[in-house]
Amino acid sequence: MTQDLTKLTLAAARDGLTKGDFTSRELTQQYLSAMENGREMNSFIVETADIALHMADKADEMIAAGNATGMTGIPIAVKDLFCTKDVHSCAASHILNGFKPKYESTVTANLWHDGAVMLGKTNMDEFAMGSSNETSFYGPVKNPWRALDDKGVLDTKDYVPGGSSGGSVAAVAADMAMAATGTDTGGSIRQPAAFTGLVGMKPTYGRCSRWGMIAFASSLDQAGPITKTVRDAAIMMESMASYDVKDSTSVERIVPNYEHALTGDIRGMKIGIPKEYRMDGMPMEIEKLWQDAIGWMKAAGAEIIDISLPHTKYALPTYYIVAPAEASSNLARYDGVKYGLRVEGDSLDGMYKNTRAEGFGDEVKRRILIGTYVLSAGYYDAYYLKAQKIRTLIAQDFAKAYAQVDVILTPTAPSAAFAMGEKSDDPIAMYLNDIFTVPASLAGLPAISVPAGLSKNAMPLGLHLIGRAFDEETLLRAAHVLEHAAGFTAKPKVWWGEKS
């Protein structure tokens, strides 16, 4: 039997491709088989095998011509939130039923330009609203990881992969893609990466173009990579990032070679530990992992500094005002008039009501209602305006902290992945998943989740690093050291497909 190329890291595959050990076509074919074998996880909404093979052949030509980049020939999965030309792009919502855009998002166009290969479009929470990938119109995604009981027996229950980039992380964790694009509004890359033992990075707001990314909350949405290692994240991040004149909020800054930042040396780096992230009721194992990490970083030569981010406790409520407010307006365009779903009615208003009632799921409706409410006359000042003020205070907390430290270390999520259905009836419990990731989103800061350990029932746990704005290099350098110190090598036990 030939080598199982799907187990390689992106960096290793890149090197193998360049050396001619295998072709992108061979690599891609193995992934297409793995995807077929893993369909019961519901990770992909659409598989694009023909496109993938065509792109792989083009990548092989690029490599042969000596024009390869870090991403050339690398088969990746693309979150359904990205518009991909002539390919299903529906943000896992019924309201965009059948929508195939005539344009390509800037982030995916950058990846294709560098020779990456598209395997398909991944499942997600509808319009990226969710932390468990249970709100998709296309059904929930199953986490490739299942808990082990005391006797080492694999649970038969399904676990959530986290959300909203649940399909993307499940695909990478189950070796159905070498990497995947994600998007992060309040933690939608980092929390699912933590739930599946992967690296997930959200760059600084403005680092990646939002053009062609279906909007959830415009002032928070950012694209980022989901990969197996920090090095892979660095390689993919460099390809995704760009200044784009078509996105007025993207920032004109040179994109550095992020892989060069991975020196392994963090001696003298100042790492902040915010006291406000010690949450009541947080599992001991997460507290312990955090303490372990502090020890690892200290051992690597970093200086640990206790800091305070006093407005942290307001971050979650602030987020759940700002994000729904923007979403309520961003989702107004889905009205049955121009594209996607239309359910006829006896008048224009009737058509609107029927279309939006049938097209949106419960969680999306909930957020549209919250968002409409907080922007309404008489409530705007008390909610939206106040939330904007607190958002500024949160950003100022970070700015003060970065006068003392280079990066901030926290847990990624307050728990490991939970069983499917466990929190789907309790929105508040669900929203609490984002408690550690939301502050960096509100401040627009780059942050990364690194797999760092296992829970007592052998589910992955992640640690979270937050960096200075546009200093992804320091962030990646610290993450790389953390990754090596943690030495996380666990893989999910295969329960799907033809168990190999």
Added chain:
Amino acid sequence: MTKYVKGATGDWEVVIGLEIHAQVLSESKLFSGSSTKYGAEPNTQVSFVCSAMPGMLPVINEECIRQAVRTGLAMGCKINLRSVFDRKNYFYADLPQGYQISQFKDPIVGEGELVVDLEDGSTKTIGVERLHLEQDAGKSMHDQHPTQTYIDLNRSGVALMEIVSMPDMRSAEEAGAYFRKIRSLVRYAGTCDGNMDQGSMRADVNVSVRRPGAELGTRTETKNVNSIRYMMQVIDFETRRQIDILEDGGVIAQETRQFDPASGTTSSLRSKEEAHDYRYFPDPDLLPLTFAQEFVDDLAKSLPELPDAKKERLITELGISAYNAGVLVAEKESADYFEDLLEALTHKTGNDKKSLASQAANWVIGDLFGALKKASKSVTESPVSIKDGAELLSLQVDGTISGRIAKDVFEIMLETGQNPEKIVEEKGLKQVSDSGAIEAIIDQVIADNADKVVQYRGGKDKLFGFFVGQVMKLTGGKANPQVVNDLLRPKLDA
């Protein structure tokens, strides 16, 4: 002096405020590269952005920003170096985004004042509250299908300037003068073509009435009025309607109304309770708009001479009457025609500009505008070119033809478009200044009217005009009137 409207129970004062929507003159839309050309086939000027495709983002068209600043400068308003684009949220089939990008709390242009001329020769100062930029919506076409509405998105995203006045106007005449002034300014500045029949300018008309000196009354807002005449009808109708209601003991409902041009009346569109909650908030897709004072200064330098300054110059430098100057500068095209004509005339005659200006102004306003009005043509459609107009005046100035003949020549020019020199040549209309020839005719007139000569010499001085007339008649109007005068008087007095 405030004008009051008579009611059955006493005087009323009408208070008017206008929101004028002026389409920005620009090649492309406010936030996309789509063309703004008028009259294209439906949905042929629509980008992914103006059809609100998922993931599309607005990018500010800098030319629209420059146009708004130019307009603000032309109106003498404060320019805000920082302004913010907001979303105005509401659902309608021809509003593809489900929100209009507009400016709410922080507009690009702030307060200013305009002075308008009124018919009685007085002036009135009217405050401008603000000018902000916003996107236009598309167009719903209800007449294309028996049960369905078609949508044309060509206009969707086109840049509009909304110019909001203070409630400073007190009559339809003042409102008309204010609207005309704004229209004139944007056309001078080249920021809006002012074509009301193509929808480039339209107004929302706010009207309320009150007893003189009392608190402001409840106002109504009549939407989308697209001519100055209609606007004045709206004001007169609303004034009467509101006074009648109040005098009958009723109350005015704060509401949005619509105008029906066929009947000249307004009717209720929606009440205050039905009014939208637009849920304005800053558009997170756009950063606040900021620019430096130098940007504004450069635009100020690029503005042409504006009507108030031009009027002042015509009066002080060229000695034109205030009334004529006001008429000439009201439309940029009129002022341009006049100034180019005067330039050509000065060049042709070699005379001093100031000595020619009043005659030229009188001809442009009296003869040319009169003829154009009769033919329902604008000055840019004038059948008489600037060159030919200057030639006609020059023929008068150098004495080739009399003023009387000039009017005949002008008639022929209007009909045939011929050159005046050619007309004068071909029709033999040259003025006779040869004193020998005129003297012979004078002698004949004196001989033929011996009785009148006796009466004249007996003290009836007024008969002098009769003799002049007879001489002109016999020369077919071609005799130089000055020469006739000079020769006739000594012969009669002899």
